[in-house]
Structures are given as structure tokens and as C-alpha cells.
Amino acid sequence: MKNFQDMGLPDQILETLEAMKFSQPTPIQVEAIPPALGGKDILGSAQTGTGKTAAFGIPLIAKLLANPQGSALVMTPTRELATQVLSQLRLMLGKSRNIKTALLIGGDSMSKQIRQIRDRPRIIVGTPGRINDHLDRGILKLKQADFLVLDETDRMLDAGFTVQIEKVMSFLAPQRQTLLFSATVSPNIARIAEKYLKDPIRISVSKSSAPAPNIKQDTIRVSDGAKYTSLLDSLNDRDGSIIVFVKTKHGTEKMAKRLSKEGHSADAIHGDLKQNKRDRVIASFRNKKYRILVATDVAARGLDIPHIEHVINYDLPQCAEDYVHRIGRTARAGATGSALSFITPGDRGKWSAIERLLNPGAKKDSKPKRSPRKRTSNAGPRGDVVPFRHDKKKKWSPSKRAA
Ligand code: ADP
Ligand code: MG
DSSP, X not given: OOSGGGGXXXXXXXXXXXXXXXXXXXXXXXXXXXXXXXXXXXXXXXXXXXXXHHHHHHHHHHHHHHOTTOOEEEXXXXXXXXXXXXXXXXXXXXXXXXXXXXXXXXXXXXXXXXHHHHTOOSEEEEOHHHHHHHHHTTOOOOTTOOEEEEOSHHHHHHTTOHHHXXXXXXXXXXXXXXXXXXXXXXXXXXXXXXXXXXXXXXXXXXXXXXXXXXXXXXXXXXXXXXXXXXXXXHHHTOOSEEEXXXXXXXXXXXXXXXXXXXXXXXXXXXXXXXXXXXXXXXXXXXXXXXXXXXXOGGGTSSOOOTTEEEEEESSOOSSHHXXXXXXXXXXXXXXXXXXXXXXXXXXXXXXXXXXXXXXXXXXXOSSOOOOHHHHHHHTOTTOEEEEOSOOSSOOOOOOSOXX
């Protein structure tokens, strides 16, 4: 079943997919949609950017159309992701825009959300903490919800939401269909799946820890002192939208200000900003109001902004898995993109962990490695670009300086 047309979808959904220019299902959609339409539970893992939202969104909407009593709950780890998932689902609703929805996320007006809940939404998207708030207050009832989606589940567990998720589960009726998606299926995810899924279809599309093959990955070995200047060079060498990851919340703001002073258009996002500010920062980036988004890992997962061409890891992520998620912000849905990581002498351990994750089969070099310090000094004050995993098709064009 390689076509949406063969999946037995209602005409209305087929028309909407056509309008959205979804001409072919992605591999995870090919595998997930038919069994989900058949009522099966699903445990799905796939690389980021592979179309998981529609993989659960299409069966979700098909189910709501087939059963006017039905309603669905989608849980995501971050507010941004919840917002994005709901707007994708709204698009997919097409003609059925009258189906009511609620967005239950932290940092957003309670009274607005309470109004949305009183309106009997048939699609609820939210983050576990806020959903529980509403459950605790007795405002939200989930006994009717017969379709549950857990998106980016590994991330929800990282964020310490395990208890919250289990609590939400206790409010749900057992006779529901559950779709669980996760980039990786760790023992913890497997435990959750075991507990809450009924005889699930297990779907895994390509090696889940692998980044999309169309991302060109490079590294720069650089000293701490030369890092910022080297970043400026890298920004000037690139065209198009860029996301720069840094370690700390404070660091994002400082960096965005500094870059703005240098004549770049930049803004910052991190978890301490008020929700409406976060929404504005993302919306402006989406609309290309500025070119460089400086972010903490809060923006690393799930965000789908197709025009991001470059991801720069100014600071390496604390956890190797996050590397894959960060660079997955580019090269969405088959586009190409590039990722550049700065490696200072102190980052050696972190980078080795990332390399091990990316090349699990690779043996350690038999030859002694040159020390990063030495490479740095060979590289001149600004460091040099060490290609990583060569991509023969596309080369860097260190041309066109950005205005
Ligand atoms: P994931 O959740 O797996 O990271 P998304 O669901 O956010 O990925 O999808 C990534 C991008 O691919 C989105 O821009 C989405 O609109 C697009 N997309 C998804 N499915 C299709 C399809 N069948 N055809 C074309 N584009 C698609
Ligand atoms: Mg997603």
C-alpha cells in the first residue's frame, strides 16, 4: 500500500492531503496508517522529520469522522510541539474545521483553556503537566477519549513526565486506541508500551538513532577563545535560516544580542521565556522575520520549520541523543541541510559519545588520535573545518557573504 488512495481513507481526507501537497505517504505513514485505521495500537519509532504527525493525524481524523461521539487526546513534551501538532491537525481537518479543538499547554491562559474544554473539544493537544492541572480541577474529563497519541515519548520521559503521563493514563478509559511514537525505544519506553498498549503493531522505520542521510555534517575543532570569531565566520559563509544551539538559557539571549550588534538578524528562545514571547519568537522565525534563532534544547525536538538550512552546535548537547534531534531541525521531509558542530578541547568526551551513537559498529581507531589541542593549533586561530561523514554530492560553498 504505497498510496494514500489505497488505504481506504475517506474522500474528504484524500482531498485535504492533495491540497496539502502530500502526494505520497512517507514510509512511517505507509506502515502506520493502515493498521491504525484498523483499530490497532501502534508503537512507532522513526527518525525525526519522517512525517510522524500525519502518521497519527490521518487515522485520528478518520476516526473522528467515522464516529461523531469520538474524541482524541495527543500529548507532546513541549508547548511548541503541541502548538505545531494542533495546527497540522487543523490543516488536516480540511472541511471539518467545525470540529472543536483545545490546546492545553503550560504558560498559557487557564481561563481560555477552560472555555475551550467547556466547548467539548473532540481533539485535545497538550503537555502532560497542564493536562493534569485540568484533570485535577475536575474540569477536564477524559473517559470519552477513545484515541490517544503519545508523541516524542522518549522526550516526555526525559523531561520527567513519567509520573504525569501515568496519571493522565489513569483518567482514560481502557477501551481506547493508543499510538505511541518515539525516536528511540529505550527500556523505559518499552515498559510504558507494555503497560498501556494492547498487542501493538511495532513499527520501526530505519535506524532510529541515525540522522537523515541528506544532512551534511561538519565539525570545527577550535579553542574556547577562538570559538565566537569562528562562529561569525561560519554565519557569514552561510545563506538561509540558521538555528544555533547553545548550552544555557542566559547564553541564548547574550548570543542573540551580540549577533544583532554585529549586524546579524537574530533572536533567542529558551524555556524561561513567557509562552506568548516564545510563540512570537517562533512565529517570526517561521515567517523569516529574522535569520538566526539561538536556542537551548527546548527547541531541539519536533520543531518543523522547513526553511531551516543550517544547524550550528555552538555548544555540544549534554546528551548524545540530542545531537540527532538538533540536526533533525534541518533537511526536513527530504530537503537537504547542513550541520556544523564546534568542538573545543573540553568537548572531547561529548563528541566521542556522539560519534559512537552515529557509528555504533565502528571500532576505535587503532592509530593514536591526534589530540584536539594539536588539531586546533594546526588549524590557525579560527579553527578549521574537519569534514565528518563525507557527502560527495554537495560541497560547502564558502562564497556569498550574507548581508
Ligand atoms: P516528525 O514528527 O517525524 O519529525 P513531521 O510530522 O513534523 O515529522 O513532518 C515533517 C515535515 O514533512 C512536515 O513539514 C510535514 O508537513 C511534511 N510531510 C509529512 N508527511 C508528508 C507527505 N506524505 N508528503 C509531503 N510532506 C510531508
Ligand atoms: Mg513530530
